[in-house]
Amino acid sequence: MRRSLHTPITAVLVVLSFTASAVAAPLPRRPPPTGPEREMLDEAKRLLDEGRLADARDIHLTLWGLTKSASDAFRVGMLSFRLHDYERAAEFLSIYFDMVGTPDAPKIWVPPGFKESYELARANFAEARRHVGALDVRASEPGAAVLVDGRQVGVSPLPRPVYVAPGQHRVIGQLAGTQIETTAAVDAGGERTVWLTFPRARAEAPAHPLVREVASRPVAAPPSTHSPALRWWTVGALATMSAALATVGALSVLEANDAAGERDAAFFWARREVFHCRPGLPACDAYADADRRTKTFTGLSVGAFVGAGLSAGGAVAAGVLLAPQAKVRVGIVGTAPGVGLSLSW
The missing domain is CATH 1.25.40.10 (Tetratricopeptide repeat domain)
Known part of the structure; x- marks a missing residue:
């Protein structure tokens, strides 16, 4: 069977049309x-x-x-x-x-x-x-104003070299109140790369005085907005709920086991009496009732145990989140600083 040529021909035409449109696209032109x-x-x-x-x-x-x-x-x-x-x-x-x-x-x-x-x-x-030299000025940080011999030539990174007369030149970089200055010499027809390296802000550790005795000074911590009574009431309520749900779960398990035993016995008698259960037969009704109670108490026990676990987790979280802030003490022993941490409940 001959393959249709419509699909490849169509694809070629589409490609040619896009190519033609790209070629025919006018280049940018200066406004009148x-x-x-x-x-x-x-x-x-x-x-x-x-x-x-x-x-x-x-x-x-x-x-x-x-x-x-x-x-x-x-x-x-x-x-x-x-x-x-x-x-x-x-x-x-x-x-x-x-x-x-x-x-x-x-x-x-x-x-x-x-x-x-x-x-x-x-x-x-x-x-x-x-007749001229070229200075390729590169700054370690973008956005720095670059000056050559007092004339601003651009902002880093510069798109092209700075052309200067042969000889020595003064190159300055200014960024956020910091000024870097250097000199560079270049010959006619030559090129030289000039680096302007700006220092980066660094966090410095505070200096501690040298002392012989132990010094202890508490670090001020933000006051806690939670009262102890609120914390204990919350923890107690969640713990009580957890215990109650665990008890309900245990009782539900016992009831589910009893109902399962009754269901198994009813199923045995139903099979002895009839071949097919139907509503109205005592053995079949007893089996259906026991099966319903087994499923009910099984679901109740699972839900109770899950709730007990969640409540216990909530009690722990409340105890941690509503606890007072930790107290930190910083001490200096000899020439080395020491840190002591104490948690208060």
Whole structure:
């Protein structure tokens, strides 16, 4: 018999449709600039045409603070390279690379000619990297503010190295009122890892004075909210209930045994008199009555013993939970502290 091809064909079509939808999904794109942003972009272009690179870069720095867009990071990095500000050029071009990905695998929407501009940015970054060093600052705790030469460069963990001029630099970490400071030297084109290790809070044992004689001092405990009378009444009531239920259980066992004996005797006489029991025959009625009493007293004995056990457990729990608080005494003998524990009922 030929197998139907509908199922595999349908599966292939479903897979192809999902693949096509995934491929066709648009990449994230920067929102169109607002009116003020458009004015700032026009002003930066005018300054750039006039050769005022530093002023144009300042405008793009302001836009970067507002938009955090890849295009503004690109412009700041490329203008900084033209101004020979290699530290800032390396910083913003590395940000640009992280945001856009690569020409073969872009992370965001890229305009036509992206590959050429990307390759130019890569060449400028490599040249800038020859002039600067990199500090890979790592903190032992997250959320620490990191400062290099007095300038805050981010919060730990930092996503990328900090690009600095060759030489020695001061690195500071600040976290919850604690400041860690160190210095690090790096050469042009080199990289160095800087660790900021914050101390962790530790519980310290109190120091005891050296004494020759035994010192005893009670440790204050919260006063008990339960009176002794309440505790004894509760324990007594539960213990009495346990004993009563145990007695009922024992009597029920005796009654159940007697009823079982009567049932067995009635069953014997019923079989001797008739082959099938039916209501109205004395032997059959005696058997049914004895059987009913046997089951009743058996169930009663089981329930009584279970209740007795629960009551006994409740009496013990009440005695413990309603007991006064334990008294603890701490003594110092010689140079070693000693602890004495006394429980009071």
